[in-house]
Amino acid sequence: MPKHAAIISGPVLKATEEWKEFSEKYEVTFLADKTREHLLEELPKLAAKGTYDAIAFLPGGPWQGPVNAELLGAFDGSLKYINGQGAGFDHVDMEWVTKKLGAFYVNSPNAVSHPTATTTTILILDCIRWTTQLELSTRRGDWKGGAGLTNDTRDMLIGIVGMGTIGKIVRDQIQAFGSKVIYSNRRRLPESEENGAKFVSLEELLTTADVISLNCPLTPETFHLIGEKEFAKMKKGVMIVNTSRGKVIDEPALVAALQSGHVARAGLDVFENEPHPHPFLLTSEQCTVFPHHGGGTQRVIRDAELEILGNLRTFYETGYAQNAVNSP
Structure with a gap:
């Protein structure tokens, strides 16, 4: 396993060339349309195969639900970076992510x-x-x-x-x-x-x-x-x-x-x-x-995919977690 390896949950729908270029430089495992139930099955298997240090949730995929020990506990000791969808983080068990997992939680507010x-x-x-x-x-x-x-x-x-x-x-x-x-x-x-x-x-x-x-x-x-x-x-x-x-x-x-x-x-x-x-x-x-649709415009998917990619690239290249909402 290379120095950096990331899991991307959700399909890349718009910024395909940019993510392809990124995956040629780093080890990236793309998970397409996986529900939380699928993730609960697949993530422990990936955690057992190697040392993934980052996971990102793209906006085009199903809602992964709470970010907590149930979802990511298998990565304890390896995962250092989590990038979520959108600006909110009330679905994150921030105390567990920060103190037990020791990972940055990064949101993507700009898109x-x-x-x-x-x-x-x-x-x-x-x-x-x-x-x-x-x-x-x-x-x-x-x-x-x-x-x-x-x-x-x-x-x-x-x-x-x-x-x-x-x-x-x-x-x-x-x-x-x-x-x-x-x-x-x-x-x-x-x-x-x-x-x-x-x-x-x-x-x-x-x-x-x-x-x-x-x-x-x-x-x-x-x-x-x-x-x-x-x-x-x-x-x-x-x-x-x-x-x-x-x-x-x-x-x-x-x-x-x-x-x-x-x-x-x-x-x-x-x-x-x-x-x-x-x-x-x-x-x-x-x-x-309105039905919680405030950010629901056509360009948001591409903007969010590029913002998450930029966040992750910055972390891998500099160690700086831009848009982090915690300090592990």
């Missing part, structure tokens, strides 16, 4: 960032201009349905929770519609990166924003970050958009806030119990709902 940000901006605009209600009333033959006059983007203060790559794109896009932006983050961005957005505490954001957009990862600290107590602090008539992870919001608390009228509208691409959102969210014209 999905622009389409997810655009989806976020669409949902913000849907909330501000009441598009779901107006479309449904038109389809029913109610014409304007007594909707009245909607808000105007130029009068809205947008609060972004999580100013990472996605949050920054949302900021730039929504500012183009004349909205002002405030943001809360684990730490303030350098002033040169703020591009007109104002850094505030989460408390100030909750109490002053007209629209609150959740663009933070799901971690133990952000689980139910927005619940009954947080909704009570918000302005009456506030609007909520979530394209991060469903469990960042306490969903029953959101439903209660919508039913009471304290929250006027919600735009949601993610839910606590996917694929089964709370029934109220599916029937209420206060809500615009």
